[in-house]
Amino acid sequence: MLVYGFINSLILALMALGFSITFGISGVANFAHGAFYVLGGILTWLFLMKFGVPYILSAIIAVAVVGIIGALMYRFLLVRLRGLVLSEVITTFAIGIVILELLRVFGVMGFQYRLPSFIPGSAEIFGTYVGIQRIIIVAAGALLMLTMHFFVHHTKMGLSFRGVAQDDHTALSVGINPERISIFSLTLGSMLCAFAAILILPLGTISVDEGYDVLLKSLAVCIIGGLESTLGVFIASFIIGYVEVLTAMYISSSLTMVAVLACMLTILLIKPSGLFGKYKEIEERI
Amino acid sequence: MIEKRRKERIDRGIKACTDDIFCLSSLREISYLLVPRILPVVLVFFLVLVVSLYWKKVLVITFVMTIMAISWDFLASCGLISLGHALFFAMGAYSAGAMNHYLGLPVYVTLPAATLLGGVISSMLVFPALRLRGIYFSVVTLIIPLMLMRVIEATKIIGGTEGISALSPLPGLASSIAISMTAMWVVLFSLRRFITSDYGLIFVALLDNDRAVEASGLNIVWFKIQAIFIGSSICAFCGAFMTHYYMSVGMSAFALDLSIFPVAATVVGGMGTLAGPLLGALILGPLSEALRGFGTFRIVFYAALLVVFIVGLPEGLFHYVRRKYEQIERWVEVK
Numbered sequence: 001m002l003v004y005g006f007i008n009s010l011i012l013a014l015m016a017l018g019f020s021i022t023f024g025i026s027g028v029a030n031f032a033h034g035a036f037y038v039l040g041g042i043l044t045w046l047f048l049m050k051f052g053v054p055y056i057l058s059a060i061i062a063v064a065v066v067g068i069i070g071a072l073m074y075r076f077l078l079v080r081l082r083g084l085v086l087s088e089v090i091t092t093f094a095i096g097i098v099i100l101e102l103l104r105v106f107g108v109m110g111f112q113y114r115l116p117s118f119i120p121g122s123a124e125i126f127g128t129y130v131g132i133q134r135i136i137i138v139a140a141g142a143l144l145m146l147t148m149h150f151f152v153h154h155t156k157m158g159l160s161f162r163g164v165a166q167d168d169h170t171a172l173s174v175g176i177n178p179e180r181i182s183i184f185s186l187t188l189g190s191m192l193c194a195f196a197a198i199l200i201l202p203l204g205t206i207s208v209d210e211g212y213d214v215l216l217k218s219l220a221v222c223i224i225g226g227l228e229s230t231l232g233v234f235i236a237s238f239i240i241g242y243v244e245v246l247t248a249m250y251i252s253s254s255l256t257m258v259a260v261l262a263c264m265l266t267i268l269l270i271k272p273s274g275l276f277g278k279y280k281e282i283e284e285r286i
Numbered sequence: 287m288i289e290k291r292r293k294e295r296i297d298r299g300i301k302a303c304t305d306d307i308f309c310l311s312s313l314r315e316i317s318y319l320l321v322p323r324i325l326p327v328v329l330v331f332f333l334v335l336v337v338s339l340y341w342k343k344v345l346v347i348t349f350v351m352t353i354m355a356i357s358w359d360f361l362a363s364c365g366l367i368s369l370g371h372a373l374f375f376a377m378g379a380y381s382a383g384a385m386n387h388y389l390g391l392p393v394y395v396t397l398p399a400a401t402l403l404g405g406v407i408s409s410m411l412v413f414p415a416l417r418l419r420g421i422y423f424s425v426v427t428l429i430i431p432l433m434l435m436r437v438i439e440a441t442k443i444i445g446g447t448e449g450i451s452a453l454s455p456l457p458g459l460a461s462s463i464a465i466s467m468t469a470m471w472v473v474l475f476s477l478r479r480f481i482t483s484d485y486g487l488i489f490v491a492l493l494d495n496d497r498a499v500e501a502s503g504l505n506i507v508w509f510k511i512q513a514i515f516i517g518s519s520i521c522a523f524c525g526a527f528m529t530h531y532y533m534s535v536g537m538s539a540f541a542l543d544l545s546i547f548p549v550a551a552t553v554v555g556g557m558g559t560l561a562g563p564l565l566g567a568l569i570l571g572p573l574s575e576a577l578r579g580f581g582t583f584r585i586v587f588y589a590a591l592l593v594v595f596i597v598g599l600p601e602g603l604f605h606y607v608r609r610k611y612e613q614i615e616r617w618v619e620v621k
Contacts, residue, residue: 029421029424029425031428077593077597080597081596081597081600084600085420085421086362086367086420086424087596087600089367089369089421089424090549090553090592090596091592091593091596091597093369093589094588094589094590094592094593094596095589095593097542097546097585097586097588097589098586098589098590098593101583101585101586101589102586105583105586212432212542216429216432216433219425219428219429220429222425223422223425223426223429252440255440255441257433257436257437257440258433258436258437258440258441260433261429261430261433261434261437264426264429265414266414268414268415268417268418268426269414
């Protein structure tokens with residue numbers, strides 16, 4: 001139980017990380033997140049199964065393509081709408097729907113849309129049998145978190161990301177181009193999202209509804225954790241992950257969504273800015 | 287040297303006369319004010335009379351959707367941008383269905399009762415999110431209906447996945463048309479009057495600067511609750527009406543298209559005027575019906591249209607038309 005909760009939490013964190021990074025830096029709430037997730041999975045599948053490209057290469061291509069789509073979306077659509085929060089939300093949401101429903105039109109459904117595990121088999125941890133894929137997820141998740149932390153705190157680019165996140169006018173005055181950083185943040189967010197998809201999707205099948213599911217879950221995680229805090233995302237995904245596993249074990253597996261919803265509403269009532277959302281508290285929330 | 291020109295916009299004389307002086311001296315000035323208000327009412331009325339039975343049914347749905355769109359715009363002009371309007375709709379639909387099915391109440395009781403009950407339940411559900419602003423609020427409202435859908439699916443309460451069917455119908459198509467059309471105009475004109483009243487100004491101020499409202503000693507959460515209650519009651523009425531119109535209620539009441547349609551209509555029509563969404567919805571409603579043959583492609587079309595409009599014509603059709611009606615445009619040289 002403990003082990004599964006841990007893995008579940010890390011999966012959630014991986015899903016939500018891309019969304020949180022994009023929002024935290026550029027302030028664009030990328031509602032096309034779920035669509036990018038499914039798109040990442042589908043592209044990998046397409047390259048792997050149809051064109052016979054090796055697994056790693058097709059994964060890299062998929063991540064790159066999704067990243068480019070994110071960047072294009074920012075460059076050609078969102079850049080005209082900067083500052084109009086509503087328009088940004090509607091646009092990204094609409095793009096997400098276009099991608100997802102187009103995939104549905106092309107008939108992405110059923111069991112053949114399934115990524116193979118990296119390494120089949122399972123291992124025993126603390127008396128529980130766990131698939132190797134899950135272990136890879138945990139390892140990759142932890143690695144990713146560390147890399148992101150290093151990137152954001154110790155590279156020039158990462159530091160300028162943080163600068164823009166804190167105040168883009170000041171960032172502009174010390175020679176950081178917020179526009180460029182915003183594009184990068186959207187690219188990075190989309191790439192992380194596709195990366196998460198490739199890691200997680202071998203556990204199940206790829207389906208269009210998964211896209212909406214992922215969007216819901218990442219939003220829930222980000223709201224509980226505080227929308228712009230990476231640490232918050234981490235903690236919140238552990239809360240939700242364990243809540244889900246506990247409900248599934250002790251009450252009923254169909255009630256997990258209820259538990260998550262209740263959890264989210266309670267936290268909103270107690271602390272509207274989420275657990276760790278401090279940044280724009282006064283500006284954005286009352 | 288390239289001659290630089292810019293577009294100059296000047297209010298028409300007649301607008302200045304009729305706008306704030308309020309001393310209408312000629313038939314021309316009276317008609318300048320009244321025609322844009324009465325003409326659509328008359329046009330829609332005759333449209334309903336002439337079209338075939340099939341399109342009459344489409345128009346009923348369009349009217350209901352128009353009411354949803356107006357309510358969305360009302361909430362948006364209070365700074366509460368909801369991406370989950372289906373929630374309000376579903377609350378009305380399910381309350382009407384449950385009252386009719388379990389308590390056996392007749393239509394003329396369930397319709398008003400569900401309007402109120404739906405408004406109350408929705409306000410309670412959205413209440414935790416009311417302390418959030420802007421995008422944070424939108425995010426939460428997007429989640430709530432989708433999650434509630436899962437809840438109903440999982441717990442099998444109020445009909446579960448199959449919903450409740452065999453409810454009492456509305457008395458005839460003619461009265462359905464009459465009810466929905468009247469409701470549409472009543473909602474439009476009363477909300478328009480409401481937001482220009484002294485009390486309504488507070489609601490609009492919530493969007494413009496809610497801290498100023500708070501600084502004036504007004505409790506903004508309380509006003510937001512009122513706004514949500516008004517908006518969601520209107521939608522709950524739509525839900526209740528559609529429940530009786532279809533004689534059944536199901537999980538489709540939470541569907542995403544119900545949340546997207548009001549947004550699309552408002553974006554196409556123009557925000558913040560309440561008449562814009564009406565225009566947008568009256569265009570999009572029949573259009574989406576005509577596209578029904580394409581199946582799920584319809585929603586792709588919607589979403590794509592949304593992107594095109596928001597990038598290409600961000601002000602919306604209504605603002606565009608109104609500018610032409612009220613102002614003279616001409617090119618002048620930049621000196």
